[in-house]
Amino acid sequence: MSLDYTTLDLLRQNHPAWRLLRAKHAPLVASFLHRVFVAPNVRMISQADLVEALDDELFVLREQLGADAFSDSARNYLNEWAENDKGWLRKFYPPGTDEPHFDLTPATEKALAWLEGLTERAFVGTESRLLTLFDLLRQMSEGSETDPETRIAELHNRRDKIDAEIARILAGDIPLLDDTALKDRFQQFLQLARELLTDFREVEHNFRTLDRRVRERIALWEGSKGELLEEIMGERDTIADSDQGKSFRAFWDFLMSQSRQEELSQLLELVLELPPIADLQPDARLKRVHYDWLEAGEHTQRTVARLSQQLRRFLDDQSWLENRRIMDILHGIEGRALALRENLPKGSFISLPETSTRIDLPLERPLYRPAMQALITEFAVDEGDAEIDADALFSQIFVDRAELTRYIRRQLQDRSQVSLGEIISHHPLRYGLAELVVYLQLAGEWHQAVVDDEQQEVVSWQTDDGKVRQATLPRIILLRNR
Numbered sequence: 001m002s003l004d005y006t007t008l009d010l011l012r013q014n015h016p017a018w019r020l021l022r023a024k025h026a027p028l029v030a031s032f033l034h035r036v037f038v039a040p041n042v043r044m045i046s047q048a049d050l051v052e053a054l055d056d057e058l059f060v061l062r063e064q065l066g067a068d069a070f071s072d073s074a075r076n077y078l079n080e081w082a083e084n085d086k087g088w089l090r091k092f093y094p095p096g097t098d099e100p101h102f103d104l105t106p107a108t109e110k111a112l113a114w115l116e117g118l119t120e121r122a123f124v125g126t127e128s129r130l131l132t133l134f135d136l137l138r139q140m141s142e143g144s145e146t147d148p149e150t151r152i153a154e155l156h157n158r159r160d161k162i163d164a165e166i167a168r169i170l171a172g173d174i175p176l177l178d179d180t181a182l183k184d185r186f187q188q189f190l191q192l193a194r195e196l197l198t199d200f201r202e203v204e205h206n207f208r209t210l211d212r213r214v215r216e217r218i219a220l221w222e223g224s225k226g227e228l229l230e231e232i233m234g235e236r237d238t239i240a241d242s243d244q245g246k247s248f249r250a251f252w253d254f255l256m257s258q259s260r261q262e263e264l265s266q267l268l269e270l271v272l273e274l275p276p277i278a279d280l281q282p283d284a285r286l287k288r289v290h291y292d293w294l295e296a297g298e299h300t301q302r303t304v305a306r307l308s309q310q311l312r313r314f315l316d317d318q319s320w321l322e323n324r325r326i327m328d329i330l331h332g333i334e335g336r337a338l339a340l341r342e343n344l345p346k347g348s349f350i351s352l353p354e355t356s357t358r359i360d361l362p363l364e365r366p367l368y369r370p371a372m373q374a375l376i377t378e379f380a381v382d383e384g385d386a387e388i389d390a391d392a393l394f395s396q397i398f399v400d401r402a403e404l405t406r407y408i409r410r411q412l413q414d415r416s417q418v419s420l421g422e423i424i425s426h427h428p429l430r431y432g433l434a435e436l437v438v439y440l441q442l443a444g445e446w447h448q449a450v451v452d453d454e455q456q457e458v459v460s461w462q463t464d465d466g467k468v469r470q471a472t473l474p475r476i477i478l479l480r481n482r
Contacts, residue, residue, distance in 0.1 A: 015107060016086065016087035016088055016105060016107035016108065016111075017107040017108065017110050017111035017114070018111075019085075019086065019087070019088075020086075020088055020107075020108060020111045021111060021114075021115075023086075025070070025077075028057075028061070028070065029081060029088060030111065030112060030115055032053075032054060032057050033088070033089075033104060033108060033112065034112050035057075036050065036053055037103075037104045038104070038109065038112055041292050041295075043103060043201075043295075044094070044101045044102065044103040045101065045102055045103075046099055046100075046101050046102075047075075047078070047091075047099060047100045047101065047102065048099065050078060050102050051074045051075050051078065052074075054074035054077060054078065055074045058070050058074060078091075078102065079091070082102065084341070084342065084344075087105055087107060087108075088104075088105060088107075088108045089102045089103070089104065089105065089108070090102065090103045090104070090105050103201075104201060105201075105205065106201050106202040106205045109201055109202075113194075113195075142154060179276040182274060182276045182277060183276055183277070183280065186271070186277050186280065186282075190282075193289050216338060220331070220334075220335060220338075253454065258417065258419075258477075261294075261416070261417065262416075265416065268289070294450070295448075298450055397431050397434050399431055399434055399435050399438045401438055401441075401442065404435070404438055404439060404442060405442060407423055407426070407427045408423055408442065408446075408478060411423050411426065412478065412480040415480070416479065416480050417477050417478065417479045417480065418477070418478055419457065419475055419476060419477050419478070420439060420440075420443060420457065420459075420473070420475075420476040420477075420478070421457035421458070421459060421473075421475070423439070423478075424436075424439070424459050428461065429459070429461035430461075432461045432463060432469065433461075433469070433471070435461075436459060436461075436471060440473075440476075443476050443478060446478050446479075447479075447481055448478070448479035448480075448481070449476060449477065449478050449479065450476075450477045450479065451474055451475070451476055451477075452474060452475040452476075452477065453474045455474070455475040456472055456473065456474055456475060457472075457473055457474075457475050457476075458470055458471070458472050458473075459471045459472075459473060
């Protein structure tokens with residue numbers, strides 16, 4: 001992007017990050033949102049919890065600056081920050097709840113990251129970034145080389161260097177990184193880890209923008225439904241096959257690998273115990289930063305799936321509309337709502353009365369009917385002699401949910417995560433499909449569970465007649481509570 005006068009003037013007037021930096025209460029907005037959202041890596045907060053946190057913040061500031069400081073209420077401040085002309089917070093209603101929730105916008109997170117960069121750093125490392133640049137150039141050069149001989153020669157050269165390093169170590173020459181080099185690389189790791197969490201919110205925002213654009217197109221569409229579906233699905237495929245979509249999918253596949261997660265856990269624990277790194281007093285949450293990545297990526301995946309489900313339901317509703325007049329009215333309302341979105345009228349500009357009246361006619365009420373009384377006659381009860389197999393009454397299956405929960409917790413005692421297939425391999429199914437269904441119910445109610453549709457697991461059990469049954473399931477990963 002060219003930073004000419006016209007471009008910068010438009011950004012100054014329209015970009016939410018620039019508006020935040022120019023705002024009257026910018027220190028309050030930036031400090032509060034950073035403390036509540038960015039520092040603990042929280043993706044969304046309910047309105048009640050966020051109002052309570054802002055009330056506490058305003059109380060402390062009024063004690064320091066005087067009772068006249070920040071005279072408005074916390075709820076009004078939050079609603080103001082979420083308005084279209086501000087764009088610092090996103091106010092939305094999650095599925096299944098009628099309470100509004102708030103989340104940071106990508107523009108706000110960029111402004112907070114820029115403000116963090118203004119503070120002076122006691123140590124500025126450059127070596128690690130130079131090595132990272134060289135490594136990236138090497139990967140691009142080797143990854144784009146089509147000549148097999150050149151590739152093989154490079155691999156031989158790399159192998160010779162590794163053999164020479166092994167020989168030096170066997171001879172007692174073990175090169176170690178000094179304290180400065182360790183701090184340099186650790187600082188680079190912190191920066192990249194923070195930027196990665198920021199990228200997730202921007203990816204999620206891009207998907208929501210796509211969904212809103214598609215909904216607008218549906219609301220104003222006048223052609224056939226076939227052409228509309230072809231255009232919408234083509235755009236969905238374009239986003240999935242774009243560079244951003246491919247990169248996010250590759251990252252998610254890499255992070256979902258259990259071996260990679262275990263390797264990251266071991267490396268983080270080892271690095272944070274090094275004396276030079278421990279002297280920096282890093283945040284204890286860094287030991288689980290890869291789980292923060294996993295949680296943020298899962299939130300993005302769920303957002304994409306939820307948007308697709310809402311779009312599919314929206315299209316289904318459109319297909320069942322039969323009255324053309326109602327469709328025209330709905331299109332007119334939606335078109336006018338979209339036209340008013342950027343310039344909302346002040347105050348209440350529309351009211352909807354009750355759509356129907358409730359009428360109870362007297363003759364619709366049922367007449368009184370006396371209760372029927374059973375007539376019991378006195379006669380002797382004889383024991384029946386019918387030949388009925390009563391084994392079915394004693395062959396009922398009871399699956400103990402508490403016992404299966406203990407199996408899951410036992411597997412998670414010494415592990416951070418475990419798949420459903422691994423649990424069943426340690427504790428085979430005794431009651432077949434009924435026990436497998438209970439496992440799936442427990443996985444759905446688990447505090448943290450991830451479903452990997454790209455990988456599958458095969459679960460087998462043996463029936464009473466000796467036959468082996470199998471079920472193929474997507475890989476379900478249960479995470480240990482932090």
